[in-house]
Amino acid sequence: MQEEIVRQAIVLEYQVLALAAGPMTSLAIGWALRQLLAHLRDRSMAGYAARLVAWAQQAVPEESARYHQVAELLAQRFPGLSGEQIEVLIESEVHALKAVTIDRGS
Secondary structure, three states: OHHHHHHHHHHHHHHHHHHHOOHHHHHHHHHHHHHHHHHHHHHHHHHHHHHHHHHHHOOOOOOOHHHHHHHHHHHHHOOOOOHHHHHHHHHHHHHHHHHHHHHHHO
């Protein structure tokens, strides 16, 4: 969201400069702005990848009593799930709860 606002501001500033400056200056500024926008896009993708890796690396301690309670309830409710599928479901929900907590905190 913030990056979109920055991108819109950059585009607006470029349009104003294009009107005020000559064509060569506009081309040079346009090139520099495209480089800046590419950098912002790359940074956004790097952040997304970092969040994805953090999610993939997270683990819920299997020795906790609450983990075993939840796993047992899932196994009872959905008897066809394997242990690995139950683990993935639990970790996904823990991650989703952490993401909601982080979103509300910022």
